[in-house]
Amino acid sequence: xxxxxxxxxxxxxxxxxxxxxxxxxxxxxxxxxxxxxxxxxxxxxxxxxxxxxxxxxxxxxxxxxxxxxxxxxxxxxxxxxxxxxxxxxxxxxxxxxxxxxxxxxxxxxxxxxxxxxxxxxxxxxxxxxxxxxxxxxxxxxxxxxxxxxxxxxxxxxxxxxxxxxxxxxxxxxxxxxxxxxxxxxxxxxxxxx
Amino acid sequence: xxxxxxxxxxxxxxxxxxxxxxxxxxxxxxxxxxxxxxxxxxxxxxxxxxxxxxxxxxxxxxxxxxxxxxxxxxxxxxxxxxxxxxxxxxxxxxxxxxxxxxxxxxxxxxxxxxxxxxxxxxxxxxxxxxxxxxxxxxxxxxxxxxxxxxxxxxxxxxxxxxxxxxxxxxxxxxxxxxxxxxxxxxxxxxxxx
DNA sequence: TGAATCATGTAACTGGTTACATGATTGT
DNA sequence: ACAATCATGTAACCAGTTACATGATTCA
Numbered sequence: 001x002x003x004x005x006x007x008x009x010x011x012x013x014x015x016x017x018x019x020x021x022x023x024x025x026x027x028x029x030x031x032x033x034x035x036x037x038x039x040x041x042x043x044x045x046x047x048x049x050x051x052x053x054x055x056x057x058x059x060x061x062x063x064x065x066x067x068x069x070x071x072x073x074x075x076x077x078x079x080x081x082x083x084x085x086x087x088x089x090x091x092x093x094x095x096x097x098x099x100x101x102x103x104x105x106x107x108x109x110x111x112x113x114x115x116x117x118x119x120x121x122x123x124x125x126x127x128x129x130x131x132x133x134x135x136x137x138x139x140x141x142x143x144x145x146x147x148x149x150x151x152x153x154x155x156x157x158x159x160x161x162x163x164x165x166x167x168x169x170x171x172x173x174x175x176x177x178x179x180x181x182x183x184x185x186x187x188x189x190x191x192x193x
Numbered sequence: 194x195x196x197x198x199x200x201x202x203x204x205x206x207x208x209x210x211x212x213x214x215x216x217x218x219x220x221x222x223x224x225x226x227x228x229x230x231x232x233x234x235x236x237x238x239x240x241x242x243x244x245x246x247x248x249x250x251x252x253x254x255x256x257x258x259x260x261x262x263x264x265x266x267x268x269x270x271x272x273x274x275x276x277x278x279x280x281x282x283x284x285x286x287x288x289x290x291x292x293x294x295x296x297x298x299x300x301x302x303x304x305x306x307x308x309x310x311x312x313x314x315x316x317x318x319x320x321x322x323x324x325x326x327x328x329x330x331x332x333x334x335x336x337x338x339x340x341x342x343x344x345x346x347x348x349x350x351x352x353x354x355x356x357x358x359x360x361x362x363x364x365x366x367x368x369x370x371x372x373x374x375x376x377x378x379x380x381x382x383x384x385x386x
Numbered sequence: 387t388g389a390a391t392c393a394t395g396t397a398a399c400t401g402g403t404t405a406c407a408t409g410a411t412t413g414t
Numbered sequence: 415a416c417a418a419t420c421a422t423g424t425a426a427c428c429a430g431t432t433a434c435a436t437g438a439t440t441c442a
Contacts, residue, residue: 002287003401009294018421028293031286038402040423062420063410082295083303086288086311090430093224094195095279096350100221101202102275103342110276111346118279147375149296153304157289160364167360171353178349182340196429211393231430233395255392256438283402 002087003034003042008051008078014069017043027154030125030161043068051077108186112179119172126165132158195280196235199225201244201271207262210236220347223318223354236261244270301379305372312365319358325351 006028010020017040024034046052051074057067070078095118102111136143136155144151203216210233217227239245244267252258263271288311295304329336329348337344 001400002285002290006290006294009290009297012297016421017423028290031284031289031293033283033285035403036421037404037423042401044423059411059420061411063408063422065421078294078297082291082298084291086291086307086314088286088288088311088314090226091224091284091286092195092226093281093284095281096224096353097195097199097202097221098275098277098279099346100224100350101199101271101346103344103346104202104205104271105275106342108342114279118281121279121281147378149299149301151296152371152375153292153294153296156368157293159367160289160361163360163364163367164357167356168353171356174352174356175349178345182345185340194428209393210395228431229393230395230432235429237395252392252439254439256394256436258393 002032003038004046004051005078005081006032006034007039007042007046008070008074008081011052011068011070011074014067016065016067018065030129031157046074050074108179108183112176112183115172115175115179119169119176122165122168122172126162126169129158129162129165133162195225196227196231197239197244198271198274199227200232200235200239201263201267201274204245204261204263204267207260209258209260211258223322224350239267242266301372301376305369305376308365308368308372312362312369315358315361315365319355319362322351322355322358326355 007020010023015023017036020039020043021034021036024032024039028034043052043054047054047068051071052068053071054066054068056064059065095114099111099114102114105111136146136158144154146152146155199221200213203213208216210229213232213236214227214229217225217232221227236245236247240247240261244264245261246264247259247261249257250260288307292304292307295307298304329339329351337347339345339348
């Protein structure tokens with residue numbers, strides 16, 4: 001149900017499906033990726049339920065756009081979602097599942113490469129978070145102020161991204177160190193044999 | 194596709210769907226929750242594809258059990274999955290989506306309560322991670338050794354849970370402090386008006 | 387005798403991905 | 415002329431949840 005509410009939340013001003021996809025890729029992707037095809041289907045369903053209404057509008061560039069706007073019922077539905085308790089416990093991490101079973105392979109060098117790949121991705125992610133935070137401070141026009149309600153809350157989710165990613169990198173370093181130590185220990189005991 | 198491979202990974206020894214559910218709830222739940230109904234369906238599909246085979250076995254207590262075991266093809270499929278690159282970027286965090294839009298409500302007291310709820314859940318989670326780690330060190334029989342391939346890899350995922358959860362708690366503390374500061378600042382400027 | 391646990395499964399539904407089809411406009 | 419971007423959408427499939435049905439065994 002959450003994508004439904006996220007779309008309602010983004011539609012403070014009227015937007016098209018294409019616009020919404022751009023917002024996901026710019027700002028929400030790290031905690032909620034979304035495909036265009038899914039966005040279009042949900043928009044249609046929300047209109048069917050009376051939470052949105054749409055009209056066709058000519059575009060500056062390219063074909064006509066279907067622009068969606070919140071209805072009264074849509075605003076109510078959004079408010080109800082925001083009044084609820086935090087929902088969590090259904091996060092899934094594929095790479096941790098892979099790692100969990102990687103012992104099977106008896107190949108610590110593979111584990112090491114695997115964790116180094118994770119580290120590289122997290123590093124890139126951290127860089128892009130830091131870049132956004134820097135711009136937030138320096139380019140006051142492009143971002144909402146940190147003392148407005150919108151800016152404060154959007155910034156909180158960025159901060160969570162930073163904290164989590166830093167923690168992930170610490171874990172990578174710890175893991176790489178431990179894997180190397182274990183490999184060294186094993187090859188030593190093998191030489192002694 | 195990942196639940197498929199996780200089940201293959203868990204089936205080093207023959208197990209029933211019910212057994213597998215217990216393992217999820219004990220060990221994998223924090224990075225991969227799974228419902229019994231889903232487990233049963235996937236097991237059936239994997240048997241249909243020839244990756245598993247099952248036989249009925251009498252139970253010590255309760256009705257007969259359908260016990261699944263890996264086939265040669267199943268082992269191959271698992272190995273291929275483990276040979277791949279780490280998959281990520283499809284994690285979804287509902288509570289961050291809620292928080293992102295909570296600025297709408299113009300009610301920092303609600304945000305504060307919301308984040309305190311997150312903090313309480315993370316605290317409970319951290320406690321249970323720490324308990325497991327303590328037991329791992331003290332109760333050498335119940336857990337695989339940290340220098341075996343299985344133990345090392347399973348422990349890595351626990352460590353990630355610890356690092357992430359600690360980071361989440363740091364974020365909660367930071368956020369609560371900032372929210373209180375902003376509330377104080379606002380009520381002060383209101384009094385001056 | 388009644389609740390808890392053991393045990394398997396189906397049906398209906400919700401949510402999401404991948405691949406495909408279509409076509410206009412813009413910039414090189 | 416061609417590629418990139420703008421723009422909307424469908425179809426087939428894959429993944430997961432909730433609710434329900436069924437029944438045996440164990441333990442208080």
